Amino acid sequence: MAAERELVKAWRPAIKGIAEVLHARFTEHAYPMHVHDSWTVLIIDDGAVRYDLDGHEHGALSKLVTLLPPYVPHNGRAADAHGFRKRVIYLDRAELGEELIGPAVDHPAVVDPELRRCIDRLHGALISPGGELEAESRLAVIRERFLRHLSRMRRDDPADPRLARQLRELLDSRVRDGISLDEAARLLGRHPTHLIRAFSREFAMAPHQYLISRRVDRARHLLLQGLPASTVAVEAGFYDQPHLTRHFKRILGVSPARYVTGRT
Structure with a gap:
């Protein structure tokens, strides 16, 4: 019965700056630690969500706008057995800029009723035929309000790259082909154990978990481009289609086929 109440619909609109849109309801699925390569703009229509970001627990509530930064x-x-219903817009990284990731990590919850109303109306425009101009206009307003919010929260972070970030960049460059821990250690000049500890401490997940998460993220984009799951599995770096399906369902709560079609 619970599975019948879990619904997912995802698509890629023809609006510059929007990488993907997701409407979903979940009762039992719990997302494990994962990452996206885009900004996640989340509003809750029913229920509530608890999530961890950078080692701190947060709550996504219906009156808030939640903004999760890329790569974190x-x-x-x-939050309870009732489950939750959400709508998500994934924005291209360039829409807000990576220099604002730090403020978003510190302050992912935005209290701005007008911003929430604008996001709600953007979703309405995205599902309405002929609503492209309205969607573009509302996206411009949303982007401006986010930039204003994040600029107020901005902190001066040290610019020196950390070992964990170097490893993350290396993993990002090898999403499809992968990289062994020994090769990463050789390229970065550190012991493999030191790499694992630094990465896990900084990003709250092991390097191999991060790589799988990035592959699932890549698979989402390819599926919404219309590629068959068998091709997506190879292009995203999975051993085969069952390998893709297992991790896709573990992280996103539905199979690749259900993610695209929205069928139960």
Whole structure:
């Protein structure tokens, strides 16, 4: 019965700056730690979500707008047995800029009723035929309000790259082909154990978990481009289609086929 109440619909609109749109309801699925390569703009229509971001627990509530930055691991689960219903817009990284990741990590919850109303109306425009101009206009307003919010919260972070970030960049460059821990250690000049500890401490997940999460993220984009799951599995770096399906369902709560079609 619970599975019948879990619905997912995802698509890629023809709007510049929007990488993907997701409407979903979950009762039992709990997202494990994972990452996206885009900004996640989340509003909750029913229920509530608890999630961890950068080692701190947060709550996504119906009156808030939640903004999760790219590349920062997070999870998510229903706050109670009632479950939750959400709508998500994934914005291209360039829409807000990576220099604002730090402020978003510190302040992912935005209290701005007008911003929430604008996001709600953007979703309405995205599902309405002929609503492209309205969607573009609302996206411009949303982007401006986010930039204003994040600029107020901006902190001066040290610019020197950390070992964990170097490893993350290396993993990002090898999403499809992968890289062994020994090769990463040789390229970065550190012991493999030191790499694992530094990465896990900084990003709250092991390097191999991060790589799987990035592959699932890549698979989402390819599926929404219309590629068959068998091709997506190879292009995203999975051993085969069952390998893709297992991790895709573990992280996103539905199979690749259900993610695209929205069927139960």
